[in-house]
Amino acid sequence: MSNHKNHIQQRERGSVVKFLAAELKPKGKIFSWFNIISVPVMTLGVVLIVIRFVKGIGSITNLDQEVPWGLWIGFDVVTGVAFAGGAYVLTFIVYILNVQKYKSIVRVTVLNGFLAYVFYAGALLLDLGRPWNVINPIIGNSFGVSSVLFLVAWHFLLYMLAQLIEFSPAIAEWIGARRARKILSGMTLAAVIFGITLSTLHQSGLGALFLMAKDKIHPLWYSGFIPILFFVSSIFAGLSMVIFEGSISHRVFYNKISEKNRKSHHGILHGLSGICAFTMFIYFFLQVIVFLHGKHWDLLNTRMGYWYLTEIFGFVVLPMILFFISYRNHRITLIKIAAIITMIGIIINRLNVTVIGYKWDAAVPYVPSWMEIVVTFTVLFAEIWIFRWVINRMPVLSDSPDWVREE
Amino acid sequence: MGVDRRNFLRALGLTGVALGTGKKLGAAESQTDKEDEFYGILYDSTWCAGCQGCEIACAEAHGLTPPEIEDVPEVGKKRVADETRRTVVNAYETSQGEFFVKTQCMQCAQPACASACLTKAMYKTRDGSVIWREEKCMGCRYCMVSCPFDAPKFEYHSSNPKIEKCDMCFDRVKEGKLPACVENCPAEAIKFGNRRELIAEARKRIAEFPGMYHDVIYGEHEAGGTGWLYLSAVPFGELGFNTNIQKKPYPELTKGFLYSVPSVFVLAPAVLLGIHTATKNNNNQDEENE
Numbered sequence: 255m256s257n258h259k260n261h262i263q264q265r266e267r268g269s270v271v272k273f274l275a276a277e278l279k280p281k282g283k284i285f286s287w288f289n290i291i292s293v294p295v296m297t298l299g300v301v302l303i304v305i306r307f308v309k310g311i312g313s314i315t316n317l318d319q320e321v322p323w324g325l326w327i328g329f330d331v332v333t334g335v336a337f338a339g340g341a342y343v344l345t346f347i348v349y350i351l352n353v354q355k356y357k358s359i360v361r362v363t364v365l366n367g368f369l370a371y372v373f374y375a376g377a378l379l380l381d382l383g384r385p386w387n388v389i390n391p392i393i394g395n396s397f398g399v400s401s402v403l404f405l406v407a408w409h410f411l412l413y414m415l416a417q418l419i420e421f422s423p424a425i426a427e428w429i430g431a432r433r434a435r436k437i438l439s440g441m442t443l444a445a446v447i448f449g450i451t452l453s454t455l456h457q458s459g460l461g462a463l464f465l466m467a468k469d470k471i472h473p474l475w476y477s478g479f480i481p482i483l484f485f486v487s488s489i490f491a492g493l494s495m496v497i498f499e500g501s502i503s504h505r506v507f508y509n510k511i512s513e514k515n516r517k518s519h520h521g522i523l524h525g526l527s528g529i530c531a532f533t534m535f536i537y538f539f540l541q542v543i544v545f546l547h548g549k550h551w552d553l554l555n556t557r558m559g560y561w562y563l564t565e566i567f568g569f570v571v572l573p574m575i576l577f578f579i580s581y582r583n584h585r586i587t588l589i590k591i592a593a594i595i596t597m598i599g600i601i602i603n604r605l606n607v608t609v610i611g612y613k614w615d616a617a618v619p620y621v622p623s624w625m626e627i628v629v630t631f632t633v634l635f636a637e638i639w640i641f642r643w644v645i646n647r648m649p650v651l652s653d654s655p656d657w658v659r660e661e
Numbered sequence: 662m663g664v665d666r667r668n669f670l671r672a673l674g675l676t677g678v679a680l681g682t683g684k685k686l687g688a689a690e691s692q693t694d695k696e697d698e699f700y701g702i703l704y705d706s707t708w709c710a711g712c713q714g715c716e717i718a719c720a721e722a723h724g725l726t727p728p729e730i731e732d733v734p735e736v737g738k739k740r741v742a743d744e745t746r747r748t749v750v751n752a753y754e755t756s757q758g759e760f761f762v763k764t765q766c767m768q769c770a771q772p773a774c775a776s777a778c779l780t781k782a783m784y785k786t787r788d789g790s791v792i793w794r795e796e797k798c799m800g801c802r803y804c805m806v807s808c809p810f811d812a813p814k815f816e817y818h819s820s821n822p823k824i825e826k827c828d829m830c831f832d833r834v835k836e837g838k839l840p841a842c843v844e845n846c847p848a849e850a851i852k853f854g855n856r857r858e859l860i861a862e863a864r865k866r867i868a869e870f871p872g873m874y875h876d877v878i879y880g881e882h883e884a885g886g887t888g889w890l891y892l893s894a895v896p897f898g899e900l901g902f903n904t905n906i907q908k909k910p911y912p913e914l915t916k917g918f919l920y921s922v923p924s925v926f927v928l929a930p931a932v933l934l935g936i937h938t939a940t941k942n943n944n945n946q947d948e949e950n951e
């Protein structure tokens with residue numbers, strides 16, 4: 255009797271290994287244009303990362319004593335996390351407001367968010383001079399609780415966990431673990447509530463990081479309200495990313511998407527454009543208040559002033575109007591255009607606070623080296639690789655297996 | 662300035678060791694456990710001769726490289742501290758003639774760097790030094806971003822990089838010695854002692870020689886007060902100081918945000934759960950898919 259059981263278990267284990275081995279093999283074309291571009295870049299990036307660890311951060315970056323944070327923090331971490339904000343916004347809409355319309359894109363958004371955090375937090379490790387000490391603030395022998403960075407680091411960790419739980423039913427469905435799926439789905443609501451709370455705090459926390467750099471950031475971008483501005487803009491930054499990523503996935507993974515979800519795609523984009531227009535209006539309003547509060551009229555007529563106006567009118571007001579028009583008139587293409595302009599605007603805004611406006615008056619202004627850019631693309635491509643790998647295997651865009659509905 | 666005078670003073674600086682040790686730590690020791698009672702250094706730029714004795718002594722005390730012989734303070738040339746030197750002296754042409762100024766980490770009373778550090782590697786000790794602890798630091802450089810004086814420097818070209826900055830010779834002071842620069846300043850422009858007493862001393866000098874000093878002690882209120890205190894004959898802007906430094910301590914800039922965190926953690930989940938329950942019944946047609 256027990257022999258028989260063992261036998262079955264062994265066979266099951268064997269098949270799990272076989273199953274995983276089979277799933278590890280590439281699916282799809284090997285010589286797609288994405289592979290042809292990304293593989294050489296990633297190879298070069300890995301070489302550069304090795305050089306960085308052997309010879310120090312200065313060997314491949316243009317950072318210096320005056321500008322200690324550059325592209326890796328300003329773009330990979332600060333901008334990347336803003337784009338990953340879609341996950342908390344959508345889980346809020348679907349699980350907290352119970353608006354079922356967006357349910358079909360929650361999984362892919364959470365997956366995107368989770369991977370973004372994994373890779374952008376990973377980029378943070380590249381930027382640490384002494385990464386082996388990263389455990390210090392985690393295991394509790396040196397808690398710098400007065401540090402905003404301490405808060406942000408912990409939130410990254412906990413939020414990744416929350417997102418993993420939110421996503422885990424998809425993994426369970428993939429490997430066919432029915433019991434586990436049931437338990438994990440039961441944890442979704444708690445993870446969502448926890449995750450949204452964490453997101454509110456660390457999206458704003460990324461802005462709060464720069465509060466002490468009061469004398470170093472251009473006054474048009476520095477204010478005590480950076481945390482609030484970062485938080486509000488993360489809403490439409492995240493949703494624009496959802497629109498953008500959704501449109502690309504719709505093309506690339508078309509055959510993965512169920513009939514029902516293909517049909518609902520336009521309705522979803524339309525709804526999201528409304529939310530974007532609305533939150534961008536609030537954001538613009540806040541920016542105006544912050545500007546009036548700062549009383550920097552004289553600075554507008556400078557080079558940085560023109561740049562500031564470009565950001566506000568070209569990349570906030572314009573896409574806001576486009577979102578609004580496309581929402582009124584159901585113009586799907588226009589929504590996508592507005593989303594792209596918004597995303598560029600977010601990149602510009604985050605870089606203005608963290609890199610361009612930071613020590614804008616330095617004798618030798620910081621410009622990232624080509625190697626920093628290659629490493630940034632390496633991180634980005636690696637994330638897309640994993641994303642694609644998961645999409646091709648787990649029920650993310652496609653429907654859950656039948657047994658889920660039977661239960 | 663003539664190289665001869667410089668070399669002379671340099672030699673003097675090196676022999677000044679013996680001179681310095683006499684006037685040791687003073688009577689303030691017993692009071693250092695009080696919050697506002699800690700060591701500081703009073704630097705009188707009107708006395709400084711620009712000999713670089715402090716630079717040399719500092720480099721030797723901390724195993725760094727002393728300045729090159731041609732690397733001297735000159736008007737119009739801004740030398741800056743970096744990962745190879747914790748302090749530098751610069752020359753400025755001012756409305757009252759040429760003056761020298763030594764710069765280094767200011768040893769803030771409430772340091773931005775220490776409140777920024779998530780590992781407590783940057784740490785304000787009870788006797789007033791702001792020290793860096795190698796075994797804790799993860800090299801994130803957030804201290805550099807936050808310090809209003811750009812004092813911490815990072816070894817960008819090392820696989821095991823350190824943060825370099827003045828720590829008011831924490832180790833030497835612990836042993837009862839004076840900071841290296843204080844001990845080796847032949848002009849006696851640098852005075853170590855209890856911060857409160859140094860402020861009184863600075864005030865006395867200003868009062869006694871009214872024409873000689875600009876009536877401000879830089880560091881008394883800057884960034885909420887710093888351990889290093891400066892006297893000067895001219896407004897500090899003329900000596901390359903940042904005069905926009907706010908008077909409130911820098912950590913206060915993040916206090917509002919950090920204080921709001923616990924309340925968000927308590928309120929947000931409750932509110933979210935409340936909304937969830939309220940909206941659940943309105944749209945429960947899809948419920949079984951949860």
Ligand code: SF4
Nearest residue numbers: 766767769774808812
């Ligand atoms: S000057 Fe900068 S490094 Fe020195 S204690 Fe103040 S904040 Fe810290």
Ligand code: SF4
Nearest residue numbers: 778798799801802804
């Ligand atoms: S670089 Fe080191 S000392 Fe500076 S904030 Fe980061 S962990 Fe602290």
